[in-house]
Amino acid sequence: MQIKDLAAATGVDVETIRYYEKQGLLPAPARRGNGYRDYDTPHLERLAFIRHCRALDMPLADVARLLGFIDQASGDDGTDAGTVDALVAEQLSRVRARLKSMQALEKQLLQLQSRCDGRHEDGRCGILNDLVAAAHGEACACHAHSD
Template sequence: MQIKDLSRTTGVDVETIRFYEKQSLLPAPARRENGYRVYEAVHLERLAFIRHCRALDMPLLDVKRLLGFVDASEENLGEVDVLVDQQLVRVRARLKSMRALEKQLLQLRARCSGTHDGHCGILDELVSAAHGEACACHSR
């Protein structure tokens, strides 16, 4: 199949596929006489693997390491656990940050009475914060 077909089948942008090739995440495809790349089932499977890892928000460096385990059937598969554990730490940190952000937004939202009679409590808070003053969402 051609790159456009691989892209359509997997939902991965053509430029992203080329990038993955340059990063050695995808093996270089064979080429026809006219120079067009020819992708096969192995490319489709590998791209699906990469896409799944990326959906889990794994960094490309980790994806590359995981592909190394798949390719070489390395003995030290405990490193796979370490990679996933590290990803869990990153995800938990982001969740904590997102909960704090939610709390700040809720505090900001509480400044709005909903009447908007020429005055907006949310905007007042944001303007105050821009002037370096204390605001509802960031305690001083």
């Protein structure tokens, strides 16, 4: 199949497929007589694996390590289950840290949003006032000034 067919089958952009080839995550396909790449089922399966790992937000370095385990095993169970588990545990730790950060961000935005009463009778917006104050180094609702 051509690269456009592989892209359509996996939902991965053509340029991303080429990038994965350059990074060694996806082996270079055979070339047809006209020079076009000729992808086959193993390419499709490997690209689907990469896509799934990326959907889990795994860094490409970790994806490469997982692919290495798959390539190494090739029939026998030569994978180091502990290492694979550790990779997933590290990713879970990164996700949890981002969740914590996102929850803190949500709290800050809620605090900022609380500065708006929706009326603006005096023509002043509490949110904008706080953002301008913060830009001047003053305390705002979302970032309490520490003394």
